[in-house]
Amino acid sequence: MTNDDEGAVLRVGGEDHDLADRLDRELTAFNNAASGASEEELSVRVTDASGELIGGLTGFTWGGLGFVHLLWVREGARHAGWGARLMRGAEEEMRRRGCTGAAVSTYTFQAPGFYERLGYEETGRLPGVPGGHEDVYLFKRL
Template identity: 65%
Template sequence: MTTARRPVLSVGEEDTELYDRLDKELTAFNDAATPGAARAELSVKVTDAHGELIGGLSGWTWGRLCGVELLWVREDSRKDGWGTKLLQAAEAEAVRRGCDAAVLSSYTFQAPDFYRRHGYVEAGRLPDVPGGHEDVYLHKRLTA
């Protein structure tokens, strides 16, 4: 007689194998629900004369939508316009890929006003982020 193995639930720290599997499974599910809306990663970076990172942007395009996940500029370069240049380069690449909209979120202690100055409109916010902050969701129509 064989005994059926019971499911095991585990909780832990970062699990890259799990993350990769979940990403693969959800991508397949999303692709099936949105035929023809291919997803591709998007990155933009700027380095100094020594090859050190000044700043960068990481995101994705999916069908006609661009998502900005991370945008960071080194503290000593934050007043040099690199955030604007990174964002504009990502938006231009998104338009080149056929996108007509972009979405992102920014905590109230980060840069929602920066994105508003670049044409993003608030679409909602999530209260009670630790420290009494909010997560602001923003959207922008992109034009060629």
């Protein structure tokens, strides 16, 4: 913790839910005002017959763009097509909301090939991911 001459306090630490929520609200309001578009959360989930989660996707739409934030399928259900079905569901909702493009990022040890098979094209990479990996950014016209 450090203080400046005017009494302001700078704190550095771990996770801060209140700060994250406040920043999200403030930046979303700023971005919406600057762009004239509003951000809307997006989720897709699939459950088994007992109600247990098989997989899910979270993201958001903002104007004409859809963004996939997280996509996960449980271990025993992977390679059964659930990921593609979750993505198709998200893309259909993005189109319904007027989106003309979708974006996602994934690490090189995760699923860049999966997204490419779904028609996404790589637009860039960010090096420095632990283990010598990279963060891969992909985009698809809807």
